[in-house]
Amino acid sequence: MKKINIMLNLIGLRCPEPIMIIRKNIRKIKKNETILVLSDDPSTKRDIPHFCNFMEHQLIECLTSIKPYRYLLKKGIY
Known part of the structure; x- marks a missing residue:
């Protein structure tokens, strides 16, 4: 597995909180x-890939077959 710079446990949070927290934290990294x-909100299955695409970040891994869902994001240009 790749090196992880930040781990966010967003279990129990519902839309739009997960995206807001991801956006805030992705600004802190290079x-x-x-x-x-880590999330258990079903809307993240749609929201996180859209967020990555829109903000030009890379969704390296997306495991959504069981909860908690796991997403590995790599910061892009923004």
Whole structure:
């Protein structure tokens, strides 16, 4: 597994909180650093890939077959 710079436990939080917290924390890291997100909110299956695409970050890993869902994001240019 890749090096994780920040791990966010967002279990129990509901939309829009997970995206707001991810956005706040992704600003703190440098380009190409990573964030591991744990969530149990079904809307993150849609929201996190859209967020990454819109903000030009890379969704390296997305495991959503069982809870908690796990997302590994790599910071892009923003």
